[in-house]
Amino acid sequence: MTDQRFDPSRADGHWQHAWEDRQVFVADDASERPRCYVLEMFPYPSGRIHIGHVRNYTMGDVLARYKRLTGHEVLHPMGWDAFGMPAENAAIEKGVHPGEWTRSNIANMKAQLKRLGMAFDWSRELATCDPEYYGHEQAMFIDFYEAGLVYRKESAVNWDPVDQTVLANEQVIDGKGWRSGAPVEKRKLSQWFLKITDFAQELLDGLGTLDKWPEKVRVMQENWIGKSTGLQFSFALSNGESLEVYTTRPDTIFGSSFVAVAPDHPVAQAVAASNCDAAKFIEQCKKGGTTAAELETAEKLGFDTGIGAKHPFTGEYLPVYIANFVLMEYGTGAIMAVPGHDQRDFDFATKYGLPIVRVVAPDAAAADAPLSEAEAGDGVLVNSGFLDGMDVASAKQAVIDRAVGEGWGEGRTVWRLRDWGVSRQRYWGAPIPFIHCDACGVVPVPKDQLPVVLPEDVDISIPGNPLVRHPTWKHVDCPKCGAAAVRETDTLDTFVDSSWYFLRFASQPTDRPFDPEVVKKWMPVDQYIGGIEHAILHLLYARFWTRALARIHQLDVKEPFASLFTQGMVTHETYSRREGDREVFFSPDEVDRSGGGAVLVADGAKVDIGPVIKMSKSKKNTVDPDSIIERYGADSVRWFMLSDSPPERDLPWSAAGIEGCWRFVQRLWRLFGQYDASVQGTDQALDRQVHKTIAAVGEDIEALSFNKAVARIYGLTSAAEKAAPSATRSEAIRTILLLVSPMMPHLAEEAWAAMGQDGLIADAAWPKADPALLVDEEVTIAVQVKGKLRDTLTVAKGLPNADLEALALASEKVQRSLDGAEVRKVIVVPDRLVNIVA
């Protein structure tokens, strides 16, 4: 075998072609081997893959290759989440058609992924912008409509009054439109919704079955679904009407000092009809965007309607306000406000001089302790009539019981989860397959006319949805009555596209979205890997879509992802500066960071260094891996992605370190060159380490703890390098090759061939650890005095406690440290430590 350097520029391409020619990674639906579906979240084709993608796909690739070696039939597909806003932005900025831009990005990124040696089954590649794909999606949407899971209602959007267009939340910066700079307003539009709330209980219960999901993701989803039980009751109003409110804290009812309704609540609307000031106030509430963060942090504003609401216990009349912080979408759109025990109510009461009453206190003696902020914690009820002395839970129940008994209210379950609004007033998405007819109303497009194809001849340069102003596309005849009608011009949220792609990967018939029989063979996904930023929305929507299909009997799977791994994000500093009203971002390769500060290479002017945050296209803080692959080869890059950082943790990008990986690749190459199957002799210590490493690396890969596997491989490599030639050493070298093969597949194939082994290493078998060699005969015992380490002892494994104690007390260092003090207690942990308490 050669002792020259490993040359990735030659080897990488050679083996990539070998895998492709032999169709090594094409999954066989009919295979009898145990199946394994490994899936990484498919990328948005932004143009170039970035380091975050490389990290994500390397992890999945190592697992997929490992599973093949352990005898599984592996499905490891890749495709493109190809609809979305950046394509429209590129069209505006560069004058390229979104479709053209997207398709050329896909071609680039596919080539980049191939250069990394990813073991994808490219025969199943799909792009969500293909009419073939979104046509099936439109069919499912119509099925959901017919099953009563789709409806239309009014809902608020961010409206840019200058550009006369709907803005995404990301396009609203400091309350202003990103292009026009005009203050954004809320505007109501009639939009399409999916009834995800029908599945709230199911989605919540399902979390209990997902024991291979990270706890934190389940907690986040549980909080997002937000099941609460409380009291819904009605206030009698001074104008003779009544007002339904919902509260999760009925126990604090005696602390209620005002009532508040949402600006779009019927009571508010009624007041505004006869009161200009109220109408003006409601108008004012329309200022600003629609995000929860914006609504929650906005200054609390209210308008006193002059109406009174009669307190059900005290009979007192509480003032009814219209308040900007009350949401029409949650509960009844009206609240009983308790300033003492809800911070929002506290802020509001402080501003408008309303009473702040304590009704929960740490103990009865603190009943009149002043409140400097709302106290939401547990305690005992005070200043609350018949509730005094009760704890919070009993008081809640007592109030609900009274309300039910007296007939003015009842216990109710309320969910924070809202129905999924899927309408987007945008071009680059799947058209919603419906037709508006004056006579027949909303009519689904007949299935034999699907897909409703997006027209290519559109003008993107003007703000707004080009489908609306397209001269011909939207004009059709009503499928029901034949009269002139118009197509729906809203397109589907791109989260719809990503809610079922994993089913299409498993099965791709032409006449329907998937074949449920084939899907059943592969699903659920055995290991799903993606960014933690998708913990709630994407994962919840995909769970919903799967369950919705199951409910209409099109699928026999409820939870799509059996095991989830959320990798940390690859992060990087941002570079920006203000140009006029706008903040302009620059990419790391446009910036010179060498002088301590940051300077733009193009004009030598300073730019601001922003926080270290997730890499994103909009902040331009991405790093292109291509130059690194070119210089060091795919294996060094892959190894680097797996080393050091635990995969669930964020990885702050730095270029330092890749050199070390390159050196290790060469070090392995030299070691593999020393393989000699003819040498005789055994090396017991090395044999033990070989088998321990086999066991540990297998466990580490299964747990996706690649950084630990890497550290163990370093350890075995060092040991093998130092060992004298023996049959054991040759076996160790061959084992190391197999262990690194999922991580460095090109080097592995090259060395495998050079060693004269049969076939591809991609088709080889993972080594088996001998359990007898995994246990040590000697252990090192820590000897502590009063919890401080004083000595260590090397003893036979399994030595009785009394012997350990005697040995520890005999230690000279222990005696010196005890200094004649009386031994009061000795704690012995077998095979681990002795702690002497004096």
Add this chain to the structure above:
RNA sequence: GCCCCUGUGGCGGAAUUGGUAGACGCGCUCGACUCAAAAUCGAGUUUCUUUGAAGUGCCGGUUCGAGUCCGGCCAGGGGUACCA
């Protein structure tokens, strides 16, 4: 604002899940080889007032023993329903 997470040497991190803190790697320093460089190999590398002591963001608690458990803070990040 709210929900979730993270915090350990110069850097990425490890720590058998309550039992020897700093494995392994990067970087750096010194040495070997070389006319020289690259590559490679060897040694060292938490801090300090170094026979010892301190030390895992900060303050406190539980324990024979805390990076790990509990309470309270601080800082950074993710999500917050139209970025994907």
